[in-house]
Amino acid sequence: MPKHSLRSGLLAERSALSRNAWYLSSRQAQLNLLSLDEYAMAETVALYAPAHNETDTEFIMSDAMNSGKRVLYPAVCGNRMVFRCVENSEALKKGAFGILEPCSNGVDHQADEADLIVVPGVAFDLVGHRIGYGKGFYDRFLHQSRALGHLVGLCHDFQLIDSLIPADVHDIPMEVIVTDARIVRTPHVSAEK
Numbered sequence: 241m242p243k244h245s246l247r248s249g250l251l252a253e254r255s256a257l258s259r260n261a262w263y264l265s266s267r268q269a270q271l272n273l274l275s276l277d278e279y280a281m282a283e284t285v286a287l288y289a290p291a292h293n294e295t296d297t298e299f300i301m302s303d304a305m306n307s308g309k310r311v312l313y314p315a316v317c318g319n320r321m322v323f324r325c326v327e328n329s330e331a332l333k334k335g336a337f338g339i340l341e342p343c344s345n346g347v348d349h350q351a352d353e354a355d356l357i358v359v360p361g362v363a364f365d366l367v368g369h370r371i372g373y374g375k376g377f378y379d380r381f382l383h384q385s386r387a388l389g390h391l392v393g394l395c396h397d398f399q400l401i402d403s404l405i406p407a408d409v410h411d412i413p414m415e416v417i418v419t420d421a422r423i424v425r426t427p428h429v430s431a432e433k
Contacts, residue, residue, distance in 0.1 A: 243406060247362050247371055250399055254293045254362075257396070265396045266296035268420035273358065274303055276416065276423070278390040282355035286312040286323050286389070289332055289340035294360050295394045295420075301329065312349055314377070315341040321377040322348040351382050355389040359414060364393045368413035368426030369405040382412045390415050397421040 257265070273279060285304045287297040304311050305328070312323035316336035324346035326332060335341035351357065359378055361370040370393055372378055382388060391412065397419040407413070413428035 243371055246401070246405070247373075250363050250371075251292070253398060254396065257293050262293050262396075263296075265420040266290075267299065269295045269394055269396070269418055270297065270299040272420070272423055273300060273392065273394060273418045276392070276418070278356050278392065278416065282309060282389065284310040284312060284354045284356075284389070286314070286351075286354035286357040288314055288358060288360045290360070291337070291339045295396055297358060297394070298329065300358065301326070312354055313340075313342050314381075315344070315346075316377060317344075321381040323351070323354065324348060351384060351388055356392060357382070357389050358392050358394050361393055361395055362399065363405060364395055364400050364414060364417045365405040366400070366402065366417075366424055366426070367404065368393070368415065368417065368428045369407045369411060370414060371405055376410070379410050379412055383410060388412075393417040395419055400424065 287301055290296050301311055311326050313326045313332060314321050315324050324342035326342050331342055332340035333343060359370065361372055363371040391414045393414040395417070400417055400419050413426060415426055415428055417424040417426065
């Protein structure tokens with residue numbers, strides 16, 4: 241199935257989630273992510289602010305901050321994305337595309353400064369390929385660094401599909417996909433990690 245058809249179908253399904261279904265799925269997916277060794281060992285965690293019924297990350301943020309981890313969130317600056325440190329959820333304000341992001345006067349951090357990067361997506365497959373919204377922000381951002389932290393895709397279980405997603409040369413695969421129902425380790429674990 242072409243990426244655009246898959247994207248529109250899954251976006252419609254995600255958009256149709258009730259508030260309760262979204263909350264329960266998000267809560268369990270976050271608990272599953274918190275059980276990862278990669279999360280336990282990470283000193284710096286990069287999260288995202290959910291939009292359009294994406295799996296929430298608020299519980300992860302709270303746990304990370306209570307555990308003394310440094311927490312980064314993405315901010316879109318023109319056609320590029322950076323990470324900025326966040327001390328609490330009040331530090332996030334509506335930015336590009338109406339998505340919450342850190343204020344513009346924070347220090348920019350690159351991808352290699354995070355030990356664990358939690359990546360949103362519209363769809364993931366079992367080998368770690370991902371479909372985003374099609375703007376390429378995460379792929380461009382992750383390509384800027386040779387030494388990446390662990391890449392973890394976070395989504396609702398219906399967004400993890402059995403068929404292979406057509407991968408482009410610039411696509412960076414995830415090491416782990418976490419949903420409310422399962423944790424899938426992909427074949428794309430870097431030898432350096």
